[in-house]
Amino acid sequence: MRIGVLTGGGDCPGLNPAIRGVVYRAADFGDEVIGFEEGWKGLIEDKKRPLSIKDVEEIINYGGTILFTSRTNPFKEEKGPEKVIETLQKNNIDALIAIGGDDTLSVALKLHKLGVKVVGVPKTMDNDLSQTDYTFGFFTSVEVAVDALNRLRDTAKSHKRIIVFEVMGREAGWVALYTGIAGAADWILIPEEKPDYDKMCEHLKKKYEEKGYALVVVSEGIEVPIETITEVDEFGHELLQKRGVHEYVADLISKKLGISTRSAIIGHIQRGGPPTVFDRILATRVGVKAVEMVHEGDFGKMAAVSGNKVISVPLEDAAGKPKLVDEEWLNFMKVFEK
Numbered sequence: 001m002r003i004g005v006l007t008g009g010g011d012c013p014g015l016n017p018a019i020r021g022v023v024y025r026a027a028d029f030g031d032e033v034i035g036f037e038e039g040w041k042g043l044i045e046d047k048k049r050p051l052s053i054k055d056v057e058e059i060i061n062y063g064g065t066i067l068f069t070s071r072t073n074p075f076k077e078e079k080g081p082e083k084v085i086e087t088l089q090k091n092n093i094d095a096l097i098a099i100g101g102d103d104t105l106s107v108a109l110k111l112h113k114l115g116v117k118v119v120g121v122p123k124t125m126d127n128d129l130s131q132t133d134y135t136f137g138f139f140t141s142v143e144v145a146v147d148a149l150n151r152l153r154d155t156a157k158s159h160k161r162i163i164v165f166e167v168m169g170r171e172a173g174w175v176a177l178y179t180g181i182a183g184a185a186d187w188i189l190i191p192e193e194k195p196d197y198d199k200m201c202e203h204l205k206k207k208y209e210e211k212g213y214a215l216v217v218v219s220e221g222i223e224v225p226i227e228t229i230t231e232v233d234e235f236g237h238e239l240l241q242k243r244g245v246h247e248y249v250a251d252l253i254s255k256k257l258g259i260s261t262r263s264a265i266i267g268h269i270q271r272g273g274p275p276t277v278f279d280r281i282l283a284t285r286v287g288v289k290a291v292e293m294v295h296e297g298d299f300g301k302m303a304a305v306s307g308n309k310v311i312s313v314p315l316e317d318a319a320g321k322p323k324l325v326d327e328e329w330l331n332f333m334k335v336f337e338k
């Protein structure tokens with residue numbers, strides 16, 4: 001078989017181990033693997049390279065993606081889907097493995113409905129994909145963010161300040177929640193819960209009086225009453241890091257409490273660097289599973305984690321249905337508001 005593979009959407013640590021998993025498992029079946037570059041753009045423009053074991057054997061510890069990525073949406077391009085199908089036919093591709101988050105997998109689903117034999121591999125540092133317990137990239141990003149929060153603690157303590165730390169996550173608060181809990185923040189603001197700033201400031205005042213500093217983790221996607229001038233990508237998503245959420249929250253705290261407050265944003269730093277062991281194994285497992293699904297003719301599905309098993313689930317049930325922080329997790333988060 002000739003299997004095409006691409007990585008689409010925002011990069012995250014784990015993409016290279018997933019590509020590696022695909023190439024290694026494909027070798028068991030004697031398949032050829034063709035890597036399309038820059039996500040769906042590579043299929044529109046026929047940009048590709050063959051991938052052998054030699055190309056991927058050492059990439060397990062590299063962040064980013066050797067295939068490059070983009071936020072190209074073929075359904076927003078003139079004759080985009082037709083061009084994708086044409087490229088697949090021209091290259092004699094029997095099946096396509098699309099590695100990506102909700103946007104990439106939504107495109108995969110639409111193409112599947114047009115007859116393309118496609119299997120999805122879920123990735124996103126936001127961890128907001130339904131039908132899978134975790135997505136690779138998430139734990140590595142959280143590790144990076146927790147390290148940054150620890151560093152902010154040192155300086156907050158020394159200067160007796162409050163520091164507000166903004167992390168990514170789009171409309172889901174998973175990154176902020178895990179960072180805040182694992183890094184012992186004093187307050188966590190996530191999009192799933194309307195901010196109660198009076199309650200937050202009252203708590204921060206108490207913590208500041210107790211220990212001389214306080215830390216807040218805020219998710220980029222929270223609602224704030226500020227004018228947002230941001231770019232919008234081909235999937236209609238705003239570039240949230242430009243909204244100034246951390247500055248807004250820090251300003252509000254310093255005005256309300258009169259305590260010296262600073263803010264920081266980690267931005268794309270949390271998307272780079274070597275994947276953690278957990279993400280390496282997870283990404284490799286879903287990459288391997290995707291090739292097995294191709295050979296079982298299990299198309300229109302994605303490789304997903306359920307408990308400790310890697311299973312196949314319909315793309316239809318996952319795409320366009322974000323997994324948000326639910327009540328159980330919100331209650332867990334509140335245990336630490338003391």
Ligand code: F6P
Pocket residue numbers: 010011071101124125126168169170220239240241271
């Ligand atoms: O979806 C992953 C993500 O990292 C979000 O957390 C963030 O809002 C967005 O991508 C940033 O997008 P870009 O890399 O296009 O700036």
